[in-house]
Amino acid sequence: MRQADEPAGRGTRGGHALESRDEELARLRAVNNRLGKAGKEWEPERENLRRAAQYFAAEMKASPVAGTSSAPTAPTSA
Template identity: 70%
Template sequence: MGRQSLYTEEFRKDAVALYRAADGKRTYADVAADVGVSGETLRTWVRKDTAARNARSQDRSTGADGTEADELARLRAENARLRGAEKEWQLEREILRRAAAYFAKEVK
């Protein structure tokens, strides 16, 4: 079991945000000196934050519950369902168009 950090999660997030806001114009050491930590500590926080962002991004792209193959199968099934529904809507629209044309003739 590791020791408890001296810095709060909020402090770490703020330090990482400050480094990212510099957009590569400042080094880890420069930003770290501003917030009172070592450059290596800040570098570790940035790496962990990047890994967490990538994991969240990966979870969203795979559906968080399964593999990419599962997500692909789900999307294909949904696509087939939507195409079927679209065909129904097109048929309904055509029927309504014909009915409107018929009734338009009757009104004249």
């Protein structure tokens, strides 16, 4: 929102008249609606990435990382 001391949001900034509060609210609602639609468009992609992350997390738990061993080894004498 604009500065509270501007009467009903009708001041000037840089020589341009500011939009009224109703116009600003309408503009922000339109932006919010557009962002909501964009978020819904990406939902399938997020779901695929979530499933892939679950799959690879399960794979990491099932098999040890190369170069490590899950069983302790006996110390060697030198």
